[in-house]
Amino acid sequence: MTDQRVKFLSVLLPTYNLSKYLSCAISSILNQSYTEFELLIIDDGSTDNTTDIVKSFKDPRIKYFYKSHTGLSDTMNYGLSIAKSDWIAIMEADDIALPLRFEKEVNILNESENYTVVSCSFAVFMNSKILYVVKNPQHHNQIIKQMALHSPICNQGVIYNKNLVVQNGGYVKKRREYDLWLRIKEDAQFYNIPEPLMLVRRRKDSLTNSSISDHKRIVYWSQKPFYDFDLDREFNIRSKEEQIKIKGWREWFYGTKHEARKIWLTKPMLLLNPKIFSAFLLTFLSNALLNSFQSARFKYRILYIFVNREIRKKLREVFPCS
Secondary structure (H helix, E strand, O other), rough: OOOOOOOEEEEEEEEOOOOOHHHHHHHHHHOOOOOOOEEEEEEEEOOOOHHHHHOOHHHEEEEEEOOOOOHHHHHHHHHHHOOOOOEEEEEEOOEOOOOOOOHHHHHHHHOOOOEEEEEEEEEEOOOOOEEEEOOOOOOHHHHHHOOOOOOOOOHHHHHHHHHHHHHHOOOOOOOOHHHHHHHHHOOOOEEEEEEEEEEEEOHHHHOOOHHHHHHHHHHHHHHHHHHHHHHHHOOOOOOOOHHHHHHHHHHHHHHHHHHHHHHOOOOOHHHHHHHHHHHHHHHOOOOOHHHHHHHHOHHHHHHHHOOOOOHHHHHHHOOOOO
């Protein structure tokens, strides 16, 4: 099917003092097999050599905007206000898009008039080493169900309908993407391409206890309005036992470990579940150790080493730069 819905993309690339990684991110966009886009690089008041990096590229599709430092949410909303296309592709300044990302996402959008948010699975890397792959659920109902706990959308690799986002309030300060997906879920139709099409950088400065605690607090309060209602209505979680599981996991990931134990113990039979029993025992660790364990993503690392061999081989072949 020829392109009938998406003929042109506006790519939003916000950046703030990330010149160390920016050149690789820009190159990965300019090297996309799908070429019909404008690349809006929005500099949120950087004090490094970001301007020089951007000016070293001579591609006419690049449009550079420098603004005073007001934070990511303001920067993203500004990008939406100047974007020419109704379809927005997101790119972060320290990540790498694989060459077929736009082509494959646009094809999905053009094959179905239903989808309004399309993303993909992704690989996480540090320096020049791929650590693991996150395979997001593919179809809308699966995505909505997982949204009860985590963002099942690769925020760094998404294309969405601009009007849908703007009409639902855009980006809210200190909340970012997961909050956005929660707010638009009643109006959106989601789809994830199973193939990893993004390389998402993991930086040491994002792994401190303070940054992890801040992230948890933001997620917890983004979820709160939806947990105040029926989880069946909000996320299609019908079983009461499943709802207890989910509420316990929410506390384990983002709330308090004491509350997680309390919730799971309302139905002690849940502790026969190996995953819940293991998580229950881990709640007796200190907060710092629990944060470290959660951020290590051991399950994904093990799967990547022992199960995802073909994916590992393909990613090594296309890994462009670090």
